[in-house]
Amino acid sequence: MSLRKLMDWFDNRLGISDVLSFMTKKDIPQHKHSIWYYTGSSILLFFCIQVVTGFMLALYYRPTLEEANASVARIMTEVPMGWLVRSLHSWSASFMIIFVFVHLLSIWITKAYRPPREITWMTGVFLLVVSLAFGFTGYLLPWDDLSLSATKVGTDIPRAIPVMGAWVTKFLRGGEDVTGDTLTRFFSIHISILPVFAFLFLAFHLFLIQKHGVSYPLELEEKKERVKTLPFWPNFVYREMVVWLVLIGILCTVVIFLPPSLDTQADLMAPAPEGVKPEWYFLFLFQTLKIFPSQMLIVSGETMAILLILLGFMLFFFLPLFDTKPTEWRGKLITFSAYIVVLYAVIMSVWSLL
Amino acid sequence: MKIKYSLITRRNFLNGLLGGWAAALMASFISPALKFVFPPYREPDEVILPWSEYKDMSPNSTKIFPWGSKPGIFKQNDDGTHTAFVGVCTHLDCNVTYIPDQRKFFCACHDGWYDENGIQIAGPPPTPMRKLEITIEGEDLIIRKPGVKVE
Numbered sequence: 001m002s003l004r005k006l007m008d009w010f011d012n013r014l015g016i017s018d019v020l021s022f023m024t025k026k027d028i029p030q031h032k033h034s035i036w037y038y039t040g041s042s043i044l045l046f047f048c049i050q051v052v053t054g055f056m057l058a059l060y061y062r063p064t065l066e067e068a069n070a071s072v073a074r075i076m077t078e079v080p081m082g083w084l085v086r087s088l089h090s091w092s093a094s095f096m097i098i099f100v101f102v103h104l105l106s107i108w109i110t111k112a113y114r115p116p117r118e119i120t121w122m123t124g125v126f127l128l129v130v131s132l133a134f135g136f137t138g139y140l141l142p143w144d145d146l147s148l149s150a151t152k153v154g155t156d157i158p159r160a161i162p163v164m165g166a167w168v169t170k171f172l173r174g175g176e177d178v179t180g181d182t183l184t185r186f187f188s189i190h191i192s193i194l195p196v197f198a199f200l201f202l203a204f205h206l207f208l209i210q211k212h213g214v215s216y217p218l219e220l221e222e223k224k225e226r227v228k229t230l231p232f233w234p235n236f237v238y239r240e241m242v243v244w245l246v247l248i249g250i251l252c253t254v255v256i257f258l259p260p261s262l263d264t265q266a267d268l269m270a271p272a273p274e275g276v277k278p279e280w281y282f283l284f285l286f287q288t289l290k291i292f293p294s295q296m297l298i299v300s301g302e303t304m305a306i307l308l309i310l311l312g313f314m315l316f317f318f319l320p321l322f323d324t325k326p327t328e329w330r331g332k333l334i335t336f337s338a339y340i341v342v343l344y345a346v347i348m349s350v351w352s353l354l
Numbered sequence: 355m356k357i358k359y360s361l362i363t364r365r366n367f368l369n370g371l372l373g374g375w376a377a378a379l380m381a382s383f384i385s386p387a388l389k390f391v392f393p394p395y396r397e398p399d400e401v402i403l404p405w406s407e408y409k410d411m412s413p414n415s416t417k418i419f420p421w422g423s424k425p426g427i428f429k430q431n432d433d434g435t436h437t438a439f440v441g442v443c444t445h446l447d448c449n450v451t452y453i454p455d456q457r458k459f460f461c462a463c464h465d466g467w468y469d470e471n472g473i474q475i476a477g478p479p480p481t482p483m484r485k486l487e488i489t490i491e492g493e494d495l496i497i498r499k500p501g502v503k504v505e
Contacts, residue, residue: 081386
């Protein structure tokens with residue numbers, strides 16, 4: 001009885017029961033494309049794992065030139081379960097990026113960004129950028145040969161952008177070159193600046209999804225009334241939990257059998273090691289930059305490549321604004337272009353590994 | 355005996371089963387996390403020091419050596435024997451210092467006092483200072499935790 005009173009006290013002040021009844025009334029349509037509804041919460045699962053393991057790694061990691069590599073080595077060898085936590089953080093990052101890609105592609109292909117969901121899509125693209133920035137800054141933190149060289153290449157790329165590029169490179173590196181200052185800077189970006197953006201955009205993204213409800217596929221839009229639905233709570237959430245368990249199982253398997261390596265401490269004076277590669281999700285961009293000739297028309301090939309990549313990104317970001325006539329040829333072309341982009345990314349990534 | 359009504363409904367039973375299973379699963383996630391967050395303090399079993407630096411000490415004097423992350427105190431006694439202590443107060447872990455004039459160990463944190471054998475004589479310390487075993491093998495001064503056998 002007193003527990004009930006306590007619950008009522010909180011409910012009168014927080015309105016928990018309103019949220020709960022909203023969740024029970026929220027319906028998830030069931031159809032042949034329903035599987036894509038699970039990708040969002042899978043991203044959230046991996047994001048939560050990143051937050052928790054990230055907090056934990058920050059207890060031991062030291063972001064300085066002298067100690068970064070040694071502190072990661074210590075996490076891997078001395079700290080109890082340290083290898084597990086680092087391996088989880090590293091693998092869960094990749095899993096999250098995979099699901100971010102799948103999530104965005106599924107929305108692109110099913111055109112779930114139709115009005116009024118354009119801004120939901122744009123916040124999603126922001127979250128993609130934030131996720132990639134997390135990956136890029138995190139890659140440097142173990143401070144070994146490979147991560148140093150990859151960061152040198154990565155931070156040099158903006159330099160090819162006319163006018164403001166050199167300034168961007170300087171900002172990222174905290175100076176002209178990659179040094180200990182870059183490491184400290186990347187650490188700060190990784191653990192304080194990006195999380196703030198991630199949480200803000202995530203909250204906004206989730207709010208918009210609640211506001212507009214789940215999107216129906218194009219072909220079912222007309223006959224919404226006849227589509228079978230599932231209550232969000234508890235039916236759909238339980239199904240999501242099953243998916244999470246399977247994903248955690250796969251994650252733990254690779255985490256245990258394929259823990260990330262740690263090379264010798266980066267030496268700023270040493271020549272770059274062979275086979276410098278970024279994380280897998282940057283490979284297609286890496287290869288794109290490689291295949292451009294050194295000089296094109298009046299600008300350098302690199303500048304041309306970067307301008308094209310930026311143009312492609314802008315098109316991607318504003319996609320819902322172009323894709324206004326989904327059933328006409330333009331809409332079909334946009335759907336088709338999603339498959340072309342995937343094909344391009346896969347071919348380029350494989351090529352870069354050869 | 356057959357009871358007319360089940361004491362526990364099928365729903366309650368299944369909810370309990372699912373809840374218990376979920377709690378066990380969470381425990382399996384949380385236990386490695388707790389292990390990671392609270393690393394055990396690993397005290398060394400032994401430290402090996404160069405005997406040459408210690409053998410010519412004057413009587414009633416002490417020298418500090420690193421015992422893990424704590425100071426160890428090596429003491430030369432009047433009769434030519436030696437004693438080694440873990441140099442922290444048994445009250446709240448502050449580092450103690452030896453005062454040769456008074457033949458006492460002193461902890462400044464809460465005014466704790468030990469005699470020259472490490473027995474508490476005044477102030478808050480509840481137990482004597484921890485003693486360590488000393489062996490001298492050739493050039494090595496080996497200081498061990500009592501009762502530990504190192505191969």
